[in-house]
Amino acid sequence: MGDLLVRHRVPLSFFSGKIVAVDAFNTLYQFLSIIRLPDGRPLTGPDGYVTSHLVGLFYRLVNFLELKIKPVFVFDGEPPVFKKKAIEERKRIKVEFEQKYREALKAGDIALAFRRSVMTAKVTPRIVKEAKKLLDLMGVPYIDAPSEAEAQAAWMVKEGVAYSVASQDYDSLLFGAPRLVLNFAVASRKYYPKRGLVEELEPELVNLDEVLKKHRLTLEQLIDIALLVGTDYNKGVKGVGIVKAVKIIKTYGNIEKAYKAYGWKLDPALFEIKKFYLNPPVKKVYDFEWRSVDEKGVVEFLVERGFNKERVEKHLKRLKKGKSLLDFT
Template sequence: MGVNLRDLIPAEARREVELRALKGYAVALDSYNMLYQFLAAIRQPDGTPLMDRQGRVTSHLSGLFYRTINLVEEGIKPVFVFDGKPPEMKSREIAERIKRKEEAAAKYKQAVELGRLEEARKYAQATGRLTREMVEESKALLRAMGMPVVQAPEEGEAQAACMAAWGSVWAAGSQDYDSLLFGSPRLVRNLAITGRRKLPGRDEYVEVKPEVIELDRLLKALGITREQLIVIGILLGTDFNPGGVKGYGPKTALRYVKSLGSAEKALQAVAKLEPSVDVYKIFEYFKNPPCTREYKIEWHPPNPEEIKRILVDEHDFNPERVEKAIERLRKAYRENLRARQSRLDAWFS
């Protein structure tokens, strides 16, 4: 789930943009975050995911293939970053996620039996699981498409943030706000779900656009440092301390941390409020996350035969539709991925 900073981010630090406004920008995408969004969103009316003839889920491959082509057509340069081994601190959150998925699966089954299809779809969206096989075939598809794939030592979102902080890419891309705590100078949200989307449980649709959040502007607007932002995140709850500290919402946490004057004093105070959690370890993880510099960011021409082998031969995708999509990708590569990335320093001016 990540830390929820949404209610703390003022208008001057965030901006909705069209996809085409991101042309020429390299973005390191939190791939697990993206794949889970595809597993949740790409489903049949009753909540059943897309599957091949052998009953293997293909929603993630469909979303990854067509969404990546859309991004490249708009001139965005995607870099896909995959999670490594989860940190030990995350074990509690992982266990809670498994429990939530099991509960959602039971409610989904009951809703289907009762013929409540809209309710069933809602619960089905919370049941998606990524297997090792699904992750590996996603990497294989991306490489066949000519996209750079980066393997993180631990958290993919941390690696994406490091790459942005080092200047290898312009921004980190994720739905979660953790990238800001990890130090990414910019976060781009909604890249996987851009377009017209139905509101859950309502017969109403909204237009979802990419949202860019700039860390420096956020810190300046709130009058805090990144270190203080990390402490606020710990108060609100992160993947390493789900639920946070009882009684602290976004505004309360901001006032509390600012009142203590420094991140060090605030962290000491939080440690007393929540003695069962090693807040110092969590703070250090966000401040200096484990990242690797052993990666290459290069885009290559797509390999049509390998793409068709994975999607058509292995997973029964429609060959004509895949062929047309490949032609779009080849054209987009020629037009957009060979160009040099422009300077971006004054983008938010």
């Protein structure tokens, strides 16, 4: 669906003073995928546990708070039943790449090992717990969504609780998010494991209304297009890419009429998926609290996990001691 988007490059400072609903799992996966040693191993602390997520999260939070951006991290809850196949497929792919990673290491091909390691990233309960602990210490609020984080974040923007969703996943637009920011960082990189390429990225703001007006679509039609191509919840129609899907929906108006016209067998689950996009379960929370950074707590927490004390303190000084997000208006 990315080809349909109208993207506006903006500096991270554009979001100063704004509340941004951050897709937490999506963000953690980014850190766990790219923050690795040259041979593909993730960073670890003295106890041998992974710390790549904490490295990424700490420095990104410092950048946000220094610019007076007000992030709210949104964590996934229980996935819908029709996401089960996608989750199982992701697990299968991770197992496959873990084997390929070991093979590359054994062969001494470090570059190949790194490329394959990127596909093995896992967000474990411990990683989630540590991320939430660091958010608490940094004074940044978070919320556990009842189901999909993108749906919760989209609702927050629709209700005016937040200005934009921040994610690399386009699903928040299908959930009706008026705005989505991609590459939400000062300096961000996207890694393409199959090609071994790293692309330097800048924040890009996408406005849903602008996308719909440009392509003369409704939100329901945009969802239908996504369903034809394939989403986290369905495989899509074989041989139908984004260009063909747009043409089909514009011609027939909706997915049901399109299926009938082409003689395709219509899976009733598609209606459930579409209904989920249009009316997902969310928590109706309107107020969040940002607190002062617990500098001592942050230092102790990170140093225990192998961080350099002086480096942590140096970055915390950027926030100016005693500075609080409560000063925001």
